[in-house]
Amino acid sequence: MKFCGTIFSLISRFWLPIILIVTTTLIVLAYHSVHFQTQSTPVNQLVTSILGEPQTFNTAFNQAGVNIFGLTYEGLVKENPVTGKVEPALAESWRISDDKLRIVFNLRSGLKWSDGKPLTADDVVFTYKDIYLNEEIPTVVIDTFRIGETRALPKVRKLDEHRIEFILPEPYVPFLGMTVADVLPAHVFQASVKAKDKEGKPMFLTKWGTDTPVDQLITNGPYILERYDIGQRLVFRRNPYYWRKDAQGNSQPYIERIVWQIVASTDTSLLQFRSGGLDVEALEPQHFSLLKRQEKQGNYKIYAQPSFRPEFLVFNLNKATRDGKPLVDPVKSRWFNTVEFRQAVAYAIDRQTMLNNTFQGLGKVENSPILAQSPYYLSPTEGLKVYDYNPQKAKELLLKAGFKYNDKNQLLDTLGNRVRFSLITGAGSKTTDAIGSQIKQDLSKIGIAVDFVTMVNNALVDKLLNSQDWETSFGSFLSSLEPNDLAGVWTPQNGGPLFNLSPRTGHKPIQGREVADWEAEIGKLYSQAAQEFDQAKRKAIYAKTQRLAQEYLPCIYLINRLEMLAVRNSIQGIKYSAKYTPIAHKFWNIHEIKVTQ
Template identity: 30%
Template structure:
């Protein structure tokens, strides 16, 4: 297995306590208490089998669970599966489920729920899981506590596909035989996690309380977790300064506020918890319509973007300028040519070559705060400077989901999680089978290249890492030529928190997968 590096080396320590006062850790967790966090923006839904926006995953990761968790090196750890075996030929995976686990409504969890989730629910709702199941020959349940996958061929990333972000376990007794998208339990989620939903007051807060039947003895330590919805960026910073909230998860405060807040007494900062997701931001370029259907126009967009300036000014130096479709923090990354340095002259030459007529284009920002709005303004200025007029169309999260899912845009901001392996988090944005109208987390740009489809298929099941690397290098080279999207930045989202909060992040999926361990020092 590979090891991962910090999302931004050297800029911040992975976990720093800052300020004049030294905070001494207590060895024994304190039981009870309430943890107040910010969630920004408000999630459109907590049914993460259907909606996988970052804010949804942040909150609902305490409600739903996967079969496995992952450490910072992406090594698997037990969760709903307490143990597992892999056959010598890497074709059979046997998972032994925990006994005595209950959903938060009191109903027992069993292999029936796993079978339903993997063969019916997620194959319909989740493009990430649908891609995984393409490599499965059979899935069987010999008893209530065992599930056995038999693969069509060895599939290297398979063991990393059981995070709650990719395959959350859904209660079969509430969803079997229903319209998944319209099921009323989408508004009152039921999972096996350490917390359950008490109340969601739209526009104000989401209140989770301790699941009294949680399977992990002595967990969670906290009695309650409250996610505050605070639309105004300045107010979010103030809420942390006054300790109305004790945690600002990554991305919940504007980048320009982080250095100031981090200097306050008793404040800790960490970039940990993004190792699995390794988020990569880019601009979807709608390949279906002119002029985005012309590769030279898409290349011109890349040359027009001053990405180093964006990283320095808009993101305050956090993160790293992207060099292509795979982040440098997951396996099989390679920096290949062509690279697209900031070159407005080259952009203008390409636009002149294709006879671009100056048609105005619609730019859809991500509705995740002022940082993203500023980023959209910089992109607009960069494109206007080479003769591409852009109109910014702002919307809320639900509107962004709707427009991108229905392909109603010209250029749109997004970022997608890499999910620990290109086969899990990268392929879905470029292969033809993932051009699925109605889903904003797949091949939304509409790029289709049979060669790329075949290479992604071969890379996923190649026998050795060396063979996989060779194929992924070819994939990255071809995509760099085709520019189906305009890659922007490998994102880093530092979290700020009161140093009295302990064990806030204990997995590679960060706060969303760790609050069962968290506790507050008295």
């Protein structure tokens, strides 16, 4: 998931010119420091930026959008985001049995890890059996592999050095796409999975944190992490053992080095791009007009497509306690768990104004958890409920639910409590600052006070997924054309959705979590859709999930922006996909891209 925003600063007019001078100087210095080349030693490289630091170098535990794994690892298959189809990766082919219960993958010949050791079926079986499907290891993917009503896990076995068989408990349409999961090196991790610490937990849990020396990281993807300077940059170099070759037999990727500059805000990265220090820049809406006017002069091209990460606001509906303390203040929990309250909030947010002002009209108002680009999308004309701006309707719903107003037009609950709650998001973006500010202003018009708070992304992820002590939040999940890719966001069986989350394996337990009837029904429908191979029937099932999601509204969908990427004309071979724009590595076909002088 990715949540973004910017921390507000108070700077006096006297100091501002000095700070701008220092900032510009640092940007120029940074530009020269990342271009490790001279006229006598040219380096074929691409330089971009990331907002924040990686959380881990162990792909099994990654929870953040800022991560290295799109460059350093591959799975058995890869999704083509342009066509939506599953394509071969480490596996050159596969065969699905007639009863849809068995899939046999055939690995490519000659696969190697970045240390030169062979990559075989043993690595694949180890990755799935000992890590991803191991109940003792709280990976972020184990729950996504639980299949059907029984939540049974698939089985995996080695047939020979190049063939692996997965055995499913029941037919499961999305399973092939789930084998995009990164394959890990058995010769590196096997001992740490078997060895236990003093608490009896696998030592693997502590392997490959961000303090691990980069020369110890073994990969199978197109790149190796060569250098990590905390707070400054990550540098990747081409993996000499990567398997891909072009039609002429030339090794891929073509780019020798990729540099990620770590920046504190999108303003910083924009300045670096305009000064020539970056080759690629993901554009905020407010920057589009400026950069579009300078497109020819700046020798770059702007790519744009509808986003795969619609913005939404989410309520914490979890009624559970941890160590005797409620995750959410019981007073506020009663508000959030009142459907009329959530619907009133939806009616009170002026999303069209948000689109026009914050996003400069570059996108559309979003109404569904399933992308409009998806063949399973249910449109408003087909019966999807929408919440167009109507503050009067919002007030009527609140009064109907027992809320009331005092003489200052402040909203009070039935016990006389002032309705006030916090809204959190990540730091670093003016766009999310503007979204939060507008939500705060819009809700004040119906008497609700909002405390808008931004925080660094790693702290936000920890609060949302681990401590779970939050009230409301907004941000975005990277979505897909296949709705089941977000099954974990909507089904209570897979650890629960963000709005009613169960703690992941290895975290402190909670007591008293409740699953509403509508939430359980959505979970059942997702399970049905995953077993239905008829496309028309699958669409009808997903239509029901969207109707329930919009009626009970645990998440209020806001805007689906245009995803925009400015790329130097020296970068050739791009097959642009908006799905990858917000991700650190930006390009899904990085192995095909070339840098020309």
